[in-house]
Amino acid sequence: MPSSTSEDRDELIRLVFDGTFDNVHADLRDTVSDPLFAPRSGLDATQQGRLAYDRSRLVHARTGPAQKVLDDPLRLFALSEWPSLMDTTTLPLLMSHYNLCLGTLLHHSAGRDDLDDIIEELATMRSVGMLMVTELGFGNNAAAMRTRAVYDPLADEFVLSTPDPQAQKFMPYTGIQDIPKIAVVMARLVVQDTDRGIFPFIVRICDAEGLLPGVRATALPDKPGLALDNGVTWFDGVRLPRRNLLGGAMGRLMPDGTFESTIPSRRRRFLTSLERVQPGRLCLASALVAAGRASLYIALRYARQRKTFAPGESDVPVIAYRSQQTALFRALADVYAMTFLVNSTKRAFVRTGVSDDTNHLISLTKVVSSWSMTDVLTTCRERTGAQGMFSANRIADYIAMAQGVVTAEGDNLPLLAKAGNELLAHPPATDTGTPEPQGRSLTDPSFHRELTRFRQSRLTDTTAYAMRREIRGGSSLFDAWNHHINAALTLAESRGRELALEELHTAATQATTPRTREALGLLAALYGLGLTERDAAWHLAHGTLTPHQVTRIPTLLEALSTRVLPYADLLVDGFGLTDELLRAPALRPGLTDFHA
Template identity: 30%
Template structure:
């Protein structure tokens, strides 16, 4: 007989991975990876992370299989994130941002096979050289250039000055081989031909640096402990085969050709390696939120208080702590639903770009102004931004509600918080993603606003998913209309595009956030309808929490009347009363490895 815990466990784990594959992924990231020995210096810590990465890569399924199987790759990265956030970051870079471009853009180029094999065998570790330290939005126009050398047939890669240095990169460790995916502007025939990727060995066996490569280690940091460094390329010569040309080429006559369009289109295409990153980041956000919620419950359950209102009262009898625990569990299940949504292949007829309210493909995404990401996949980029914000809020709340032990006795919550903070910017800056989303919404660029409805269904009962969706859709449409009206009015008054948008960035951010809320609530409503019975109340709690956080915007847009917070609080109390007896079951379905929720041991 299937219990509620069994049904929830199946929801958490999904159905796409068989038991054999899941066991292999657990072997790749064993329980010993969930603790870090004390007393390590920063270089020792980095060396440990790379050794774990090597072991994981050799024990996991082959890299090519993982890159072709998003649920499997995300499951591996989820486990790495829970175990050791720096390991997750290194693994993500290695698979998706170093090996991924070779597989995708170097397809059919036999010359790239040695580099691919070195990464797949973990003989070399992958790194990414994309952003540049001296200018914001450097993705759009890297100053690092690659010039074709007719004499050798190869290319010369150069960063013109320190402001164009590639940063951040994980290249500082002096003893390890590194292979980089370098993003550079290809200049040929006196013209910029677009941003392309070049596969470049940055460190050989033993860490030796080739001529022209200069690596400058960054100061140590505790936020997300990586061997950060800036890299400058000073007339680095690479063979023609290092160019991951993706169908482009330079003929024997010296003529350049690119079947995928002009330079702007090439930029979007070269940034097309981002979707695997975003899927992994959403999945990791869900995973560390589950772990954080489990840790908070373990801290809170059975803990008594000495408050004078009711001495010896259990901590979770207090509404603030109870709602924090249950809210964290609800956030974990909500992000798990979002992760399942982004890693599930879309059926025929629902491919990206076919529905104007779904993600666009690289050839037909909305125009972008601040970053290239929305042009690659609008909704997936937006969900990455929303997931990292939600994870950061939940992890931070779990740390605060765990008191001093959450900050000082267990490093895990601080490490999770560092990871969520890092990915507010890494993998595409969240604010820039929101601004480009809002611009596409205002311009109706591959976007159709939700249809207006006469009023909230089900008598406005906040327990109803139909009511959540009505409120979210109404807010999104109203904000979009007001944003579009303000920008259009500014342009009619003679303002240039920068001034018109610069004066409305706060509304733009809220508008795009409203779009993300609507998408997430649609995912939750679908999951609640199709998932196990026990899932409905916990997703409802997250929906109520999300609506409470958006109450100011809902009131400002006239979507709800005054008094909505009282209604939301009452609905949340009812839902928490329903869920409180089942908190342990909700956490048990996460199947967290024992070290995650183990009691603090330093006093033993």
């Protein structure tokens, strides 16, 4: 078999980064090579948090104008991927600052010049920005929040207040209180004793001297592997000038208290005010998939170097074991599938921006990629043994980051439930004929996609029919939905994974070098077979797999993994990473100094 060439490697980098590595990613990779990102040990949580702020400022200083980053979604997504490989805490700091705070401010202040001073302060990162939505007692039910901003027409100001402990803002970055910070705070606008719905307000939280008058905050306990300075925050009569209301397209408040809006629905106004959450979800997915790539780079390089015993041999590299190959190469297939799914979703967002279809796709992408990468990271941690437990080797910290991503900017389960409901109401138009198993190859990704789509079609039909029957029989809408929510979750997850298989298979067929095409083709077969394995019993019961095919699946998974082995180095070379960049001791055999 011919060895890989630089042309093969360049082709994989082109595919992994969707043709944007040189003009979107390369300088960010160079930035995180700075000595400031070198591993540090012996720091407590506050020191780690302060270091993350310093690193975030360095990235900001070298990235270029903040508004330009926000104008280029691909640049924003790349900004989520590279710094977090070196310091996971920079992910929420940078994304909250750029996307959620400054992005919301710019989006809802279009045509205004009275906020230029605040925009400039954030754009230069003299103050760090954040978004405060979630309240302690309401979690994902943000529409029920109770923080109030009451308009005082005599002073032409709002009075921002937290009415009770359950309404405290939960987990904003208010634990370190001597760094200047500005927040976009979601609160109920109350005018003349009338609740006008939830709107964003600009609130200065603290300066170099500490919390500002009327703002109270208490740091939350430490979170293993993530040094974010989360807190709970209470507002006690904070006075805000009228300009601090970000009404945008949602509504306009006149000095006399007259409120005008072209959007009659309070829910629609609320969703409009939080539109930046959608690209934020995609940023989180991008970052976690990048962490999955880095983890596999480390785990596979380590498996090549780490020697162990073997029957009849003095020692062999760990990767020689079939058990290691099957686990790591299935994880590698997952990473490539999710990389191409994320790339496809990025392209959709760049084309259309925030829309119902794109939001649905982003939700599916965020959920299936974060769950897949959680499994990948755990596999890589275990397959690097004791080395995988050290923060200096990155993977353990990525696992903690994954837990945050699963929950942040829309917890995975509510997002998936909403996507499942949308699929039940509007199933994709597909050919859902019953696949014929005879004569079909279990290494053909197209066959696995047919199987997955057929199962989705059956699940959609049976679930929708059962819900309609229950409602006609007198059940409430909630009861009917609740009885079938698990089926809806299964449907949506299956749809997301099917889309990932399609993107991986497409990338394999479109690769321009034979060796790259062969390597990605094997991963597509491995990923598709893994999807079918999950539902093999269902397919056997429905006649879309034969008993012989079902019994062959484990053997085929091992055989495909063995065939991936000659391409393993090439496939991780496609991630654009280096030992020098990651600085992981596990990549340097015999290293005893973990501080180097």
